[in-house]
Amino acid sequence: MKHFLLLLLSFFAPVVWAQQVEQFKLWPDKPEASEAEIFVYHPAKSGKAAPAVLICPGGGYSGLAMDHEGHDMAKWYASNGFVGVVLKYRMPKGVHTIPLSDAEKAMSLIRGNAAKWNVDTHKVGVIGSSAGGHLAASLSTLAADANRPDFAILYYPVISFDKMNTHGGSKKNLLGNDIGNQELIDRYSLQKQVDDKTPKTLLLLSDDDKSVPPLNSILYYTALNEHHIPASLYMFPDGGHGWGFRYNFTYYQEVKDLIQKWLKHIKITD
Known part of the structure; x- marks a missing residue:
């Protein structure tokens, strides 16, 4: 029994080491922004610098799915040699x-x-799910050049704020009283903001998503393609919305395999 326990501990030791996490305030000098934080998951030590991912959970800009669209992802990336950073961003409230x-x-x-x-x-990416996908795509298209990611992975993202295609809650929560402002609607319809500096992007979604129309991802992919930016889109036949890193998603393993192959293809990993 003793030998079995030692063997079990030795088996799990690398995983525990890979899950070291630190927590930091984003704006330590701004009490009004105290809820904004990052959680940094470190990989096992290696001889070379590691790629990193900033992970933006979804929640319709009214809350955050911090586990299956945040911490669970970061743990998996850390176990695969990445610095995984979960972003607890503030709710806009308009x-x-x-x-x-x-x-x-x-x-x-x-x-x-x-x-x-x-x-x-040179290997810092962004990952976002649903409204977090909208934020990740905003970072990819609207951010200052120095803050843009080197690659992006978007799960069933909100992309368009056009009335027929958007997720109404995300739009309302982000724009608030400016929900009818056409200039802002166009600004946050991110397929319209893709430019030559937008990073390589992988899009993952389900055909039967009733919350965020699949056309959101298609519009973004089309815009990337028109700008000759490497992009891949995988649409699974079912699964709905919000599956993230949930084990009961039918294509849970396929998603991980696709991500790993894509990261190798764009030379983020070996």
Whole structure:
């Protein structure tokens, strides 16, 4: 029994080491923004700088699915040699600049702490799910050049704020009283904001998503393709919305395999 327990501990030891996590306030000098935080999951030590991912959970810009669209993802990435950073961004409550300012700050912190966290500054990506996918795509298209990611992985993202295609709750929560402002609707219809600096992108979604129409991802993929930006889109036949890293999603393993192959293809991993 003793030998069995030792063997079990030795089997799990690398996983425990890979799950070391630190927590930081994004705006330590701004009490009004105290809820904005990042959780940094470190991989096992290696001889070279690691790629990193900033993970933006979904929640319709009214809450955050921090586990299956946040921490669970970060743990998996850390176990695969990444620095996984979960972003707990502030809810906008109609102040549309808030989430993107948090995402840009988080990205600047990752690159600013590259030496300390052993991050390869040319391999810093963003991951986002649902409304978090909208935030990740905002970071990919609207952010200052220094804060844009090197690659993006978007799960069933909200992309368009056009009336026929959008997720109404995300739009209302982000724009608030400006929900009818056409300039802002166009700004946050992110397929219209893709440019030559938008990063390579992987889109993952389900055909039967009733919350965020699949056309959102298709519009974004089309815009990327028109700008000759490498992009891949995988639409699973079922699964609905919000599956993230849930084990009961039928294509749970396929999603992980596709991500790993895509990251190798774009030369983020070996």
